[in-house]
Amino acid sequence: MTQLQRRKIPDAAIARLPIYLQILNNLAATNVLRFSSDELAALAGVNAAKVRKDLSYLGSYGTRGVGYEVTYLIHQIKRELGLMREWNVVVVGAGNLGCALAKFDGFLSRGFPVVGIVDNDPKKIGRTTSSLTVGDVGDLKNIVRDEKVNIGVITTSSPAAQSAADALIEAGITSILNFAPVVLSTPSSVSVRNVDLGVELQILSYYEQMRIENGSKAQSAPQLNSVGAR
Template sequence: MATGRTHRPATRSRGIPEATVARLPLYLRALTALSERSVPTVSSEELAAAAGVNSAKLRKDFSYLGSYGTRGVGYDVEYLVYQISRELGLTQDWPVVIVGIGNLGAALANYGGFASRGFRVAALIDADPSMAGKPVAGIPVQHTDELEKIIQDDGVSIGVIATPAGAAQQVCDRLVAAGVTSILNFAPTVLNVPEGVDVRKVDLSIELQILAFHEQRKAGEEAVADAGVVPPAARKQQPSTDQGPDGDVPAVMPA
């Protein structure tokens, strides 16, 4: 789920649709896995299956990048990794500040995927004075009083909010006022931001609720199957030999 507005839209200025931009990380993840296995080329069908999209959509997405593959050979894996990384801005170093070093913030700090994808954790920030100086993932936690100075000194443009909901908007306001223009929000609340600031919201509870819905539906379908009951929607429609009042035979009647 994403909210927010645009800034520095290098890809969008080239006419790449938002939906395509959202799928580029999926392609990059699949391509990176192929690269790690030293796979030199991949067909659109294979890559689409690995990314969870259909091949026609993949080919259309890659056409926006100017990459069309080679007939009978497919796409060059290493070149596509570079091309998509460049398009996403991952070929440069992005300093990131994480605010809120509780269990979630600490887990994010320890995530090893940041560095390999072009992101550098520049600072860890927490409002608890007792946390100041404590190392998390080898980085000493700093107090929120230092937030603005850290952003300016390190040229931070991406902030991660992992605070309780009640503190998130205040943290967001300080990040924006200090020059941060992109925010990844893990707090269970909606942030209000000015024009020119992008917000991506990650709400774990919402994702779990969606999974619960699907689990409930599957459980209901299994219960119906175990009982040997055929749901009305699944029943076959059979022609009836019963005649209508005028001697007509209805085209379809429920069996």
């Protein structure tokens, strides 16, 4: 609770804070000054008690009878999530997806500038994509050091993903966002998050089939995306 003994925010709550943040940024953009847990709950599509409990992990920043202040809460969530600074990203794998992500402004705009992209294919090395030149995966260590990279994004083919991960870890990276549909083997000191688009579709397929079989009176999928393992 107090600043001193930080942490013990449940993982489930941590995963929701970015959603709240996104909504609050929208509110701030439309000059909304305050919000209640009910309002945020409606916008986020969750239960109001959950919103209050989640926000209470940050501290006691609301005012009873009034609500929460938008800008203040934005500040607190950003502080908690470590978003008071930028985190540099390197993309490994300069295929369609890798290049699309390197260009993607959603990364930069949220404080995650892509400072490098590498590949192991000589035909791709040297190409330029949106102000970045594709580097050699062998130079990863130098790139990570020189560009102060914090997070690695893997967009290689499945067979290459593990060695991409190994290279990132060898270069000192401890946070990985993996788009390859494989379970990476990494030391427990490294955080990995998997985004497997095929998995997402397969989960949708399950609930879609359920609707068809049960005459559409089946419940729908939980809005929580979850992939990966461990």
